[in-house]
Amino acid sequence: MILGLRENLKGTVVISIIVLFFILPMVISGVGSSWLSSVAGTDAAVVDGETISNQAVNREVYMQKQRLLSQQGVDPSADYLKDENLRAPVLDRLTKKAAVIASIKSAGMAASDATVNTQIVAQKDFQTDGVFDPQLYRSLLSRIGSSPALYKSELVESVMLQQLDAGLDKSSFVTEAEKAALVEIIYEQRSFYTADIPVEGLAEGITVSDDAIATYYESNQAQFSQPEQLSIEYIELSVTALANTETVSDEEISTQYDLEVADFSSSAEYEIAHILVDKNAEDKDDRLAELQTKIAAGEEFAELAKVYSDDAGSKDSGGSLGVLLSGIFPEAFEKAVYLLEEGEVSAPVSTDSGVHLIKVVSKSVDEMPSFDERKNAIAAALKTAKAEEIFSSSLELLEELTFNSDSLDDAAAEVGAEVQVSSMFERSNGLGIASNAKIREVAFGDEVLVDGRNSEVLELAGNRAVVLRLKSHSPEHIKPLEAVTAQIQELIVENEVAAILTDKADAFIASVKAGSEANTLADDLGYGFAVHENTTRSAPVSDPTTRRAVFSAPMVQGVTTFEMNKNADGSMRVVGITSKKPGSIADLDALDITGLASQLTTENSRYEGGAFQANVIAGAEIEIH
CATH class of the missing domain: 3.10.50.40 (Chitinase A; domain 3)
Incomplete structure (x- = not known):
């Protein structure tokens, strides 16, 4: 089967590498970060006789949601984050993985206990100070609704998938024709010249009338739209902040140490x-x-x-x-x-x-640490414990005092906190307290924005809690003309300068095509001029933007191809590409050829791996319940 796939794929591999087309390995589902109990009843799917439980699907849906929520600027209320919308793609991914696992099991692949055990004890997530911690291992698995047996089973599947990748990689090969084709493109040489048309002084002769500004404003109002924004005032409580205000005595520390010694x-x-x-x-x-x-x-x-x-x-x-x-x-x-x-x-x-x-x-x-070794840690733990008690009681008080209140001032005074005010922020992003997606969601909710009431007390990660209310609100609107007049004037001048530079570049190209010598013409017009002969893609000549333009432009040998791009200083660059020469294996040393072949072999195996998986999945018996 692999050989048949290779015969169909070989013609496209080289081009795929050049345009950076990589087939990603199949995503292996792991364990989540919270327990989700299974839904009683039927399994979610059956793949080649193996079932996928609703528990596994629900856990993966939860994990996927947490991964998405951890990204910057994600709206927790977005439709794509709803369980019913996440379930279908998650189940699709799990069934595809199950099909591949069934296929490689039937081929005799397996993972020994020793191999899996070695991987478990080597994982840094399960280590304390670089040493495997059995208690941490069990605790983490328990916290995510897993067990050593379940986790080990999932790791066995992961090892087998790695074996599949390794097998495809070791069985892949590269033909001489493929190497030659790749070398021709990667090591191609092109000759070109550049003529830089200066921008200095062009803006000074441009005047912008009030009518032009008004016309631009009316025609481009979307450019001047100001999204809806608001600011909030809020009270924030945190265990960390409270702990910093607490004190503990030497007697308390000594008593706690004695308890640790007794329990050790x-x-x-x-x-x-x-x-x-x-x-x-x-x-x-x-x-x-x-x-x-x-x-x-x-x-x-x-x-x-x-x-x-x-x-x-x-x-x-x-x-x-x-x-x-x-x-x-x-x-x-x-x-x-x-x-x-x-x-x-x-x-x-x-x-x-x-x-x-x-x-x-x-x-x-293990030996019991000395008192001096434990003193600071015990003091910090005692302060945190006191702070947690104060935090819990303050939360209850904060809820009572802010419910149906038209201010946060009295509540702040009672719990010993300050009323803080945020800067203006939008629904999708903000700074400071508004960088938290949950805060933005509540701030723009009906309770706070429409009804003008205090929010409920919001418990955040890190033992933090916030209650907030609306401070000010600015609906989405078009900025008034007087607020953007200067901006419009700059835009019009910039556009007119760009048009002048383009006209000059077009005139230069037309003159060269009519028979003028490019270097002489550039000198007569006061344009900067440079020539680069037999340049490679990676040669440190000119600038990256120009080199990309030179090597991406289609050209016919013997005919100069022209490109234009704007320089960082605002000047206009005309690029004349005069010739090209394909790369040749004869120009490379053996080490370069070996490295190139190795890279091509790796990409072949990745490409074939994706095709292999697709072929397995297409032939699998998948039943969705």
Whole structure:
């Protein structure tokens, strides 16, 4: 199937690279950031006999919504953020992924426990100070409605998809004709000259009448539209701000430290490595005996793992599995580790994945930090705890005092806060407090904008809360003529200068086409002139805008092609492209050719990967409920 796809795709790959057309890998759905319980009843879909649960779809919908809301300037009330509008594309993505997973499973792809476990302990999200933290791992998974088993299953699928990508990449190839075609374009050389028409003094001779300004204003009123804006006054409470005002005594800190000492229980952390022997290997017993003999003789465990281990995911790193995580490794494997001291190697341990020789690379036992080491952290925690109590009680009071009140002043005085005023902001963006999408949504809502009432108390991320009311409102309107007269005058002058420069450029090009020498003509007219011979796309000559114009312009060999562009200083540039020469492999050294072939091979595999996935999805049995 892959070969057939390649035959159909080869003709378009080179052009695809030149125009930066990349086929993106299929998005792999992960775990979300909040628990969403499943909808009872039927599954959402069935793909090649495998079900996709409503729970999985709901969780991915939630995740997608959070990703979109995290972007700058997103309106939380927008229709595209509604669950019913997100569900269809999310389900489409999940069914496509499921089809690809089913296909590669049927092809015999899999991921070993050791490989997956190694990836889990290496993930920085699950580490504290660079070391895997089992408690953090379980806490994060629990917080997102997942579990070690579910997360491990999802990671297995991710590893298999990576295997698919790697297989396509390693099986891709590049023909000599493809390399030659790419070199012709990438290393093409063009010769050109530039003539710069100065802008100085052109604006001084232009006068703009009041009638011209009025006419421009009437014809272009959309340019002078002022979007609806408003400002708010608000009270903001935050645990952080309250904590900064709190104090704690040395006695309180000492008491808390004593409680920590009483609750502290030390636990051992094991950094482990293993050598895996396939349980079906014919020489299993001989290999194990040989390994035990070599280990007993003092040979390096890591070097033996590189030679003898059947675990492709860890053998190159000397069998390293990182820190032991309870619940991730098989029970027999864990029990064997707990019986070992640092530097010891276990007897053979059998699991479903094979027979292991396990080494405890290092063993560390937690020790209770000293009082001086914990003092500042305890003080900060105590201040935060006091602030949280004040914050909770202040929220209740703030709700009572601002409900049906026509001012925020009394409430601010009661809770010890200040009434602040924002700058003007729009529905889609704002500064300061208005940079928060939720604040903008409420400010432009009927309760605040139309009815003129105080908002409810809004709880924001970071233990912050805000109540707000309208300060001032400016409806969408066209700015009056007197407010934009100077702006219009500048625009008219700018347009007329541009027209003069264009006329001069057209006249220059016409003269050259009629037989005038470009350099002589430019000198006579006082234009800056420069010639660039056999220039490549990346050559540091002229400026990027000019080079893009030179190499994007279609041209016929032997006929000068003209382009015009405006320079940064406002002058007009005429570009005359006089010749082109295709690149040649003969002009490149072997290293450049190898690098180019490698890049082309990678892009081939990406392109083919997208086609492979599309082909699999088209042939899958997908039933949407």
